[in-house]
Amino acid sequence: MTVQPIGDQARAFAMQAATNRIKTTMATLTAELASGEVADLGGRLQGNTQNLAGIEARIAALAQFGRNAAEAAAHTKGMQDALTSVQTTATRIGQSLYLDPQAATDALVATRSAEAASSLQAVIGQLNGSVGQRFLFSGMQSDTQPLASAETILTALTTQVAGLTTAADVAQAVSDWFDAPPGAGGFADVAYHGGTGGQLAPIGESMTITLTTTALSPAIRDSLKGLAAAAMVDRGALAGNGAEQRMLLQAAGKSLLDNSPPLIAEMARVGYAQQLIATAQTEGSAATATLQTARNTLREADPLATSTALSDAETKLDTLYSVIGRLSQLKLVDYL
Missing domain, CATH: 1.20.1330.10 (f41 fragment of flagellin, N-terminal domain)
Structure with a gap:
């Protein structure tokens, strides 16, 4: 069986991309929690924005x-x-x-x-x-x-x-x-x-x-x-x-x-x-x-769901940092 190894540089880029993705998710969730409104309104309404308009x-x-x-x-x-x-x-x-x-x-x-x-x-x-x-x-x-x-x-x-x-x-x-x-x-x-x-x-x-x-x-x-x-x-x-x-x-x-x-x-x-x-x-x-209440209902973010998602993202980021730390300590001598 042929094994496709991943080089150190490629692994570094992969880890950096994962880190940025999680940080972006956390920034979005933090903004939603602060403003009370969802960031992806189109996704929330499944593209049907006629009523909101x-x-x-x-x-x-x-x-x-x-x-x-x-x-x-x-x-x-x-x-x-x-x-x-x-x-x-x-x-x-x-x-x-x-x-x-x-x-x-x-x-x-x-x-x-x-x-x-x-x-x-x-x-x-x-x-x-x-x-x-x-x-x-x-x-x-x-x-x-x-x-x-x-x-x-x-x-x-x-x-x-x-x-x-x-x-x-x-x-x-x-x-x-x-x-x-x-x-x-x-x-x-x-x-x-x-x-x-x-x-x-x-x-x-x-x-x-x-x-x-x-x-x-x-x-x-x-x-x-x-x-x-x-x-x-x-x-x-x-x-x-x-x-x-x-x-x-x-x-x-x-x-x-x-x-x-x-x-x-x-x-x-x-x-x-x-x-x-x-x-x-x-x-x-x-x-x-009345209209502002209806608009807010369509645009508001669920505080509980947002907090849960934010906590999950923080856990993922902590885990990723732990993996990166362990990978950075690997030595060829230890492997041999």
């Missing part, structure tokens, strides 16, 4: 919906804060204008009108607010500031009411300018620079909200109208006729108070959008948690 895709989509919902939540909160400020200002100014007695002095009339002009500027500043570089009340054109300055509006109105001699005529002229349709040279053309329609935001797998409230919405426009009408006295309207000026201020105050319910309804509309967003966020978080 679907779960991963849904998790990614839900993450995007979550980002959309968070952005929409910040946007609607900004809108609600601005509308609350507008409503508070309009109510306060409306009460002071409407409830002041007819016997108010000319100085008080001037003070009230100047206060209305200042409030108009403050309200426009609120409506021109933005969140995340998106203007809150510009509709689809959220990259455009919705309103011109208070000075621009009052200058345009001063031209409209020039020469009018009664409070009713001035109030009507102001109302007509604010209510003029696009193309007629009124508020929609001179003061409003935003877009029409609403901002669409997909916030869930089957949920999309539309934010239709803009600075052109009737409730918001009527608030601006009342403040602007009262500010006309400060711009010289009805000069020299204190009685008509008082009537104009009272009419403006009444319009502000009458507009409170529509303005609150607009706030409720935004509040409903906030409720939908919160619901979408809750549902999205629950769905994501």
